[in-house]
Amino acid sequence: MSIEDTAAGPYAVATGADGALWMTLVHAGEIARLTPDGHLDRYPLAPGSMPSIIVPGPDDALWFTMNRANAIGRITLDGDVTSFALPTDDSGPFGITAAADGALWFTTITGDSVGRITPDGEITTFALPMRGGMPSMITPGPDDALWFTLNQADAIGRISLDGTVTLHALPTSGAAPVGITCGTDGAVWFVEIGAGQIGRITPRGQVTEYPLPDRAARPHAITADPDGGCWFTEWAANRVGYVGPDGRIEEYALPTPNSEPHGLTVGPDGTVHVALEIGAIARLTRGQRP
Numbered sequence: 647m648s649i650e651d652t653a654a655g656p657y658a659v660a661t662g663a664d665g666a667l668w669m670t671l672v673h674a675g676e677i678a679r680l681t682p683d684g685h686l687d688r689y690p691l692a693p694g695s696m697p698s699i700i701v702p703g704p705d706d707a708l709w710f711t712m713n714r715a716n717a718i719g720r721i722t723l724d725g726d727v728t729s730f731a732l733p734t735d736d737s738g739p740f741g742i743t744a745a746a747d748g749a750l751w752f753t754t755i756t757g758d759s760v761g762r763i764t765p766d767g768e769i770t771t772f773a774l775p776m777r778g779g780m781p782s783m784i785t786p787g788p789d790d791a792l793w794f795t796l797n798q799a800d801a802i803g804r805i806s807l808d809g810t811v812t813l814h815a816l817p818t819s820g821a822a823p824v825g826i827t828c829g830t831d832g833a834v835w836f837v838e839i840g841a842g843q844i845g846r847i848t849p850r851g852q853v854t855e856y857p858l859p860d861r862a863a864r865p866h867a868i869t870a871d872p873d874g875g876c877w878f879t880e881w882a883a884n885r886v887g888y889v890g891p892d893g894r895i896e897e898y899a900l901p902t903p904n905s906e907p908h909g910l911t912v913g914p915d916g917t918v919h920v921a922l923e924i925g926a927i928a929r930l931t932r933g934q935r936p
Contacts, residue, residue, distance in 0.1 A: 652925035654678075658699045658867075658909035659921040663706040664723045667911070669921055670697035670710055677710065677721050680927060689725050691715070699742050699783065699909070701750070705765045709750050711739040718742070718752060718763050730767045734759070737771075741783035741826075746790040747807050753781035753794055760784070760794060760805050772809040779803075783867070785826045785834065789849045793834045795823035802826070802836060802847050814851045818843065821855075825867035827876055831891045835876045837865035844868070844878065844889045856893040863887075867909045877918050879907035886910070886920055886930060900928055 655673030662668045667680040671688070675695050679687045691697060695715035703709040703720065710719045716737055717729045732739060737757025745751050745762075752761045754771070760781060761771045774781065779799035787793045787804065794803045796813070800821045804812045816823065822840030829835045829846070836845045842861030846854045858865065864882035871877055875890040880897070884905055888896040900907060906923035913919065920928040 654925055655923050656908070656921035656925065656927065657697075657923065658710075659911050659919055659927065660700045660702055660708060661911050661913050661919075662702055662708055662723060665914075667919055667927060668700055668708045668721075669909075669927070670700050672696055672698060672923075677708070677719075677727070679725070687725065689721060689727060691719065691727065692729070695719075698740050701743055703750060703765065704744055704748050709742055709744075709763075711742050711752055713738055713740055713755070718750070718761075718769075728767075730763060730769060732757075732761065733769060733771065741781070741794060743784050743786060743792070745786050745792060745807070751784055751786075751792045751805075753784050755780050755782065760792065760803075760811075770809075772805060772811065774803065774811060775813070782824050783826045785828050787828055787834050787849065788832045793826060793828070793847070795826050795836055797822050797824055797839075802834070802845075802853075812851075814847060814853065816845065816853060816855075818855060821845070825865070825869075825878065827868050827870045829870050829876055829891070830872065830874050835868055835870070835889070837868045837878050839864050839866055839881070844876075844887075844893075844895070846893075854893070856889060856895065858887070858895060859897070866907070869910055869912055871912055871916070873916065877910055877912060879910055879920060881907060886918065886928070898930060902926070 654671040657672040700710035737754035742752040779796035784794040821838035826836040863880035868878040
């Protein structure tokens, strides 16, 4: 499904409470809504704001990070946008997720912190015990804590709802983890863009790594399949992958060369939608899997 603008840069995609796909257009500085019948609406943000990750909130709105605007955004299902400036300048918000406490939690790539924002816009930030780790994506874990990747520290972080932080070093140097998700098996799964591996970490911090057949595939984002396993994108290899709970990996080539797959979401019917930076959304149905 094309968004008819190859320069807009679809980056992250989420399934809204209205059944539509909501995506960030990172280059255009917009949020887009795509209905199942192909109708597209685009909502402009501040120029140069660089909207990055988008997720459904506890209030049926969509919440997203604006990396260069140093703000968290909220858009209602009818397109009303509100933004909330972060208290620290140039902190670079990136990952965001809804948590068990009814708030949204987010990472700041250059701010070395994890933040929390309530639905009414109250923001609290928690400093991490290291500098330059580049906290990236974030997910609620099976223990109600928040788990996040530290791209430049080769580590996975955990922050409890009261702000207590624990860091878990990865076994592989240069792993550079990015995407992270809570699996259905009681563990957290993540991708290592630098090492070409899929990782799994238990609530106790035990890490298992599964090398991809192509270690140069540059896995980027990952999301859990409600029926077990996880889907992930291979940015450099132009593929979508699936990893089972046992670590078995399947891969599916995208039909358009060099389409730059980034974020992805699994809809209620099990269909996988992938944001392609070339200006399209790819759709993989259950029938396409063996």
